[in-house]
Amino acid sequence: MTTQTTEKRFQELKQELTEEEFNDIKFLIAKAQQVEANDPDLSARILVRVNNLRRQKGKVERLNPAIHSKVNKTKKAPTFNQRLSQLKKxxxxxxxxxxxxxxxxxxxxxxSERYVSRAQVIVQQPDGMATMDASMAVLSGLGVSNTGISDTELVKAYIMSNDMLMYLNQKLDIATHYAQTSIDIFSRIDEQASWEDIFDYYLNRIDIYIDSNSNIVYIETQAFDSKFAHTLAQTIVERAEWYINSIGHQLANAQLEFILQEHENIEHKLQEAQTKLLSFQQRFNLLDPTAEGAAIQQITYGLEGQISAKEAELKGLTAMMSSNAPQVIAAKTTLSALKSQLDKERAKLSDNENNVMSVSEILAQYTDLKVKMELALQAYTSSQISLEKSRIEAYRQLKYLVVVEAATEPNEAKYPxxxxxxxxxxxxxxxxxxxxxxxxxxxxxxx
Structure with a gap:
């Protein structure tokens, strides 16, 4: 009973196999190894078939070549259905x-076909000299340039930013264009997609490339309509140009505001120095303390010399004459007048509170105040020159987005x-x- 069941399974296997497979020794050996774990009896029966084929092969090889050729011709080629069955498996x-x-x-x-519009832009800046003097540049730090981020990278970052997408969606309704039902389901975006999904889709539909040698920014936009692709690229270029120009104006205004603030501070210092110098002159009633001090000092020295001579003369007269003698009285009167004049001259070097100062002290204070005023005046002159230059140069330092190639309008679809x-x-x-x-x-x- 078991033998009959095994033979039945062997016949079913024979029907499943093609004639070429049923006569292939290697194939049958592999088949026997494959079914050995689940059906060892069937595996043994297949090996019997293998042994029979080996014996038949030995007989065929002993035939002469003519008969061997006829035997090979009698083999049937696999039919179309058999080959189709093999392909299906x-x-x-x-x-x-x-x-x-x-x-x-x-x-x-x-x-769906996608059209590509291209544009090329570059950021240019006019050549200009420094807007501040060397001293002002050192103090303010404006002479140090910041080249951490190139202008072209700034353009690329803005085009690929969420702000750009919001502007494009507001002006062109870009989300509606990419969600059209006429576009195939694998290429369009869902009408109910979130803003993050729209942003990711937008990044996949634009391509920004920067040439490291020429710093030219290449912009490519994809759309499902030729005109929309052209409009999209043109709008991106215009918005990027507005962005670069606005940044330039902001930097120019910031620079002008800084220089104006510095100029006001220097002007305030100059006014303060002038006020102190004027107050000092008014305090001692001196127009030019250097010249007037020298003159007063010379007069004082002369009076002191006359007083000394007159005192010596008076001592000589009193030694020979009485105190009521006309010559003694005249000498005393002259001496008193000289001393009074000396006190008057010395009083010129006193302030409103009658504090008498030496000529050297007055000259020292006056020189200090005058030096401070001259330094403030020089700083004010430099600041005024820098301010006037900065009004012109600040706008020459503006950066402009130059369009190398305007947005193209494609005639044929590039993708897919x-x-x-x-x-x-x-x-x-x-x-x-x-x-x-x-x-x-x-x-x-x-x-």
Whole structure:
């Protein structure tokens, strides 16, 4: 009973196999090894068939070549249905050929065409001299330039920013264009998509490239309509130009405000120095303390000399005459007048509170105040020159976005690249299939 059951299964296996497989020794050995774990009886029966084929092969080889040729001719070639059945059972068909075929149909007949508009821009800045004197530049620090971020990178960052997308959506309603129902489902964006999804989709539809040699910014925009792609690229260029110009104006205004503030501070210091010098002159009633002090000092020295001579003369007269003598009285009167004049001259060097100061002290204070005023005047002159220059140079330092190539209006769709996409998809699926087969065979080998 068991033998009959085994023979029945062997006959069923024979019907499942093609004639070529049923007569292939290697194939039958592999088949016997495959079913040995689940059905050892069937495996033994297959090996019997293998032994019979080996004996038959030995007899055929002993035939002469003519008969051997006739035997080979009698072998039937596999039919079309048999070959089709073999293909249906092949995993390569299901995992590589069929997906590639479906992807090819999608790319050829269903995928929506995308148009690409290009534009080229560059950031330029007019040449200009420094807007401040060397002393002011050192004090203010404006002579140090910041080259941490290039202007072209700034343009790229702004184009790929959320602010740019909000402006484009407000002006062009870009989200509605990319969500049209006429676009295939795999290419369009969902009408109910979140803003983050729209932003990611927008980044996938623009391409920004910066040439490191020329600093030219290349802008490419994709859209499902030729005119919209052109309008989108043109709008991006115009908005980027506005952004760069606005930054330039802000920097120019900030520089002018800083220089004006410094100029006001220097002007205040000059006024303060002038006020102190004027108050000092008014305090001692001196127009030019240097000249007047020297004159007063000379007069004082002369009076002191006359007083000394007159006192000596008076002592000589009193030694010979009485105090009521006309000569003694005249000498005393003259001496008194000289002393009175000396006190008057000394009083000129006293302040409002009658504090008498020496000529050297007055000259020292006056020189100090005058030096401070001269320094303040020099700083004010430099600041005034810098202010006038900065009013002109600040606007010469503005940066401008120069359009090298205006936005193009495409006549033909660039995407999808059907041949490239299908080839790439086929190669990738074949590679994945090979990797999967290797992994599967390795697992079976290790069992």
């Amino acid at each position: 092949s995993p390569f068909v299901w995992f590589v050929i069929l997906p590639t075929f479906m992807f090819a149909l999608y790319q050829s007949f269903w995928a 690249d059907v041949f490239y996409n299908i080839t790439l998809f086929g190669v990738l699926t074949a590679m994945l299939y090979v990797v999967g087969r290797i992994v599967l065979l390795t697992i079976r080998e290790l069992k």
